[in-house]
Amino acid sequence: MIAGHEFLDHTGELELRVWAPTLEALFAEAGRALREIELPAVSPAYPTSRRTVSVRAPDRAALLVEWLNELIFLAERDRWVAAEFGPGVVAESEARFEVTGVEAPAAPSEVKAATFHNLRLQPLDGGWQADVILDV
Amino acid sequence: MSDSIVSAAKRLSAVLYEIPVTARPGMRVPARVFADERLWERLATDRSLEQLVNVATLPGVVGHVLAMPDVHEGYGFPVGGVAAMRREDGVVSPGGVGYDINCGVRLLASELEAAAVQDRIEAVVHDLSRSIPSGPHANRALSLTREELDRVLEQGVPALVERGLATEDDLAHTEAGGALPGADASAVSARAKDRGHDQLGTIGSGNHFVEVQVVDEVFDDAAALAYGLRKGQLAVLIHTGSRGLGHQVCTDYVRELDRVMPRYGITLPDRQLACAPLASPEGQRYLAAMAAAANFAWSNRQAITHAARRVFDRAFGRQGTLRLVYDVAHNIAKLERHQDAETCVHRKGATRAFGPSHPETPAAYRTVGQPVLIPGSMGTASYILAGQDAAYEASFGSCCHGAGRALSRGAAKRSRSGTEVRRELQARGIVVRCSSNEELAEEAPHAYKDVEAVVSVVHQAGLARKVARLRPLGVIKG
Numbered sequence: 001m002i003a004g005h006e007f008l009d010h011t012g013e014l015e016l017r018v019w020a021p022t023l024e025a026l027f028a029e030a031g032r033a034l035r036e037i038e039l040p041a042v043s044p045a046y047p048t049s050r051r052t053v054s055v056r057a058p059d060r061a062a063l064l065v066e067w068l069n070e071l072i073f074l075a076e077r078d079r080w081v082a083a084e085f086g087p088g089v090v091a092e093s094e095a096r097f098e099v100t101g102v103e104a105p106a107a108p109s110e111v112k113a114a115t116f117h118n119l120r121l122q123p124l125d126g127g128w129q130a131d132v133i134l135d136v
Numbered sequence: 137m138s139d140s141i142v143s144a145a146k147r148l149s150a151v152l153y154e155i156p157v158t159a160r161p162g163m164r165v166p167a168r169v170f171a172d173e174r175l176w177e178r179l180a181t182d183r184s185l186e187q188l189v190n191v192a193t194l195p196g197v198v199g200h201v202l203a204m205p206d207v208h209e210g211y212g213f214p215v216g217g218v219a220a221m222r223r224e225d226g227v228v229s230p231g232g233v234g235y236d237i238n239c240g241v242r243l244l245a246s247e248l249e250a251a252a253v254q255d256r257i258e259a260v261v262h263d264l265s266r267s268i269p270s271g272p273h274a275n276r277a278l279s280l281t282r283e284e285l286d287r288v289l290e291q292g293v294p295a296l297v298e299r300g301l302a303t304e305d306d307l308a309h310t311e312a313g314g315a316l317p318g319a320d321a322s323a324v325s326a327r328a329k330d331r332g333h334d335q336l337g338t339i340g341s342g343n344h345f346v347e348v349q350v351v352d353e354v355f356d357d358a359a360a361l362a363y364g365l366r367k368g369q370l371a372v373l374i375h376t377g378s379r380g381l382g383h384q385v386c387t388d389y390v391r392e393l394d395r396v397m398p399r400y401g402i403t404l405p406d407r408q409l410a411c412a413p414l415a416s417p418e419g420q421r422y423l424a425a426m427a428a429a430a431n432f433a434w435s436n437r438q439a440i441t442h443a444a445r446r447v448f449d450r451a452f453g454r455q456g457t458l459r460l461v462y463d464v465a466h467n468i469a470k471l472e473r474h475q476d477a478e479t480c481v482h483r484k485g486a487t488r489a490f491g492p493s494h495p496e497t498p499a500a501y502r503t504v505g506q507p508v509l510i511p512g513s514m515g516t517a518s519y520i521l522a523g524q525d526a527a528y529e530a531s532f533g534s535c536c537h538g539a540g541r542a543l544s545r546g547a548a549k550r551s552r553s554g555t556e557v558r559r560e561l562q563a564r565g566i567v568v569r570c571s572s573n574e575e576l577a578e579e580a581p582h583a584y585k586d587v588e589a590v591v592s593v594v595h596q597a598g599l600a601r602k603v604a605r606l607r608p609l610g611v612i613k614g
Contacts, residue, residue, distance in 0.1 A: 007546060009544040011208045011541050012208050013211060014545065057391075058394075058395060062394065073331070077327070106272070107271075107272035107273055109271075109341065109572075110340060110341045110342070110614075112235040112386075113383055113387045115211040116212075116390065116394065116406075117210075117211030117212055118211075118406070119408075135383075
């Protein structure tokens with residue numbers, strides 16, 4: 001399975017479907033999908049910087065929501081849009097990644113939050129698939 | 137799922153359907169949907185009714201859960217949903233308010249005849265677009281210190297009077313006087329404050345906008361007179377909310393309540409409905425944070441008002457004075473007395489519509505009822521309605537909030553490009569200022585339901601009656 005994502009039709013919001021061979025690859029792919037919305041065009045001229053981003057939650061599905069909400073928060077507060085995801089670990093209740101972010105010249109496009117509505121994270125064909133609805 | 141709900145529903149009148157409590161196990165009260173036949177048929181195409189039925193399972197819900205004619209699929213609650221919970225044993229759900237806490241609308245009326253200043257509209261719209269940050273942009277001119285922000289969160293619009301950004305008259309014409317009681321800045325996280333401190337006076341993105349409009353039809357002369365509206369008058373409509381601050385408050389409390397629900401023995405059909413008893417410390421803390429975010433949203437629309445007034449003053453001098461007709465929320469939870477019980481009414485994509493006899497209707501509007509502001513989609517007509525006393529019984533004093541989406545953002549973009557939408561609006565004589573063609577395509581008029589059909593349903597249902605219609609002359613979008 002090769003990691004990928006698509007945006008499904010939802011009347012009010014944006015429904016993100018992500019799939020990947022491992023949980024770590026799935027979290028990284030979800031981060032890349034978010035970047036596509038927040039900063040569709042990344043110029044090589046934009047400065048980049050690395051950070052360690054970590055989140056905790058009571059279960060894996062909630063962990064994915066927390067992960068996206070953390071990236072949304074960093075993009076809005078710091079104008080730092082997570083773009084490349086280095087080594088990472090996704091455990092039962094914690095995720096931690098080395099992330100390279102783009103320092104956006106202007107504020108990135110607004111994503112309000114990742115929601116719990118119809119949230120799914122499940123094994124599929126030897127890998128993992130998740131559905132998460134973003135409020136945009 | 138929706139099929140079985142639709143087949144269980146009964147039509148009670150030309151504009152009202154009921155889904156009985158037996159439609160699905162776990163429902164505590166029936167659900168009612170204000171819709172005509174055509175709007176009802178469209179509801180079966182998304183998950184709005186399923187979401188409405190989920191809300192009917194929440195502890196302490198009273199009467200009926202309600203969907204307004206502009207209802208569409210959201211997350212947790214449907215957008216266009218109303219539910220009242222008993223204070224003694226009911227719950228409060230951040231998902232029942234939404235991420236954009238106190239998203240709402242305010243109408244400003246000038247004394248100018250639009251026809252007399254037609255040749256200056258483009259310049260005014262241009263100046264508005266330069267004076268009011270939109271899209272994701274911050275308002276560096278009004279960046280608040282932490283102390284100033286806390287004052288806005290706890291005091292609301294009254295905190296802006298001393299800064300010269302608001303008047304006493306503005307307070308009298310804002311729902312709740314622009315200050316929800318019980319707001320506590322310490323219940324709002326540092327993260328929420330970080331997101332919001334430089335966003336006061338900004339429109340944001342999505343379906344938010346500032347429009348220059350003309351009153352192009354008056355349906356009720358007496359009510360229009362009470363609101364100070366007349367045909368041909370130039371006006372400004374503002375639609376925005378609590379920006380990143382409100383988004384973060386909702387994120388914080390959905391997370392917190394999701395984790396404490398087991399402690400209160402609450403199980404839900406949808407995790408996004410995460411809730412806590414109104415009487416619990418967590419429920420109380422969310423209400424205090426939500427009230428603070430609501431105060432921020434009212435202050436945001438007030439700061440935009442101040443900027444718009446300066447633009448009109450530059451363009452027209454004293455004649456351009458913008459008087460606040462009303463400001464009303466459509467994403468909020470409020471403590472109100474209904475059906476002989478103290479309740480917490482969740483309005484998510486629904487507008488309060490109190491009639492003439494309600495004490496919270498502003499004194500100047502007691503003969504006709506509270507103004508209910510219904511923005512159309514970008515570039516289409518907006519309506520001013522008057523709340524009716526019958527709404528108090530029928531809908532916990534609530535009404536629709538807009539046209540309601542009919543197409544997803546993706547479908548809207550596939551059917552017409554932003555360039556085409558911009559050209560169509562301009563061909564209708566509407567000045568457009570929007571830096572993103574993509575946003576324009578997503579919010580195109582054809583992506584929304586017919587606002588006239590939506591308004592006609594609430595008028596027929598007796599929730600609010602039509603007073604006036606406004607047509608856009610200029611649009612500023614995020």
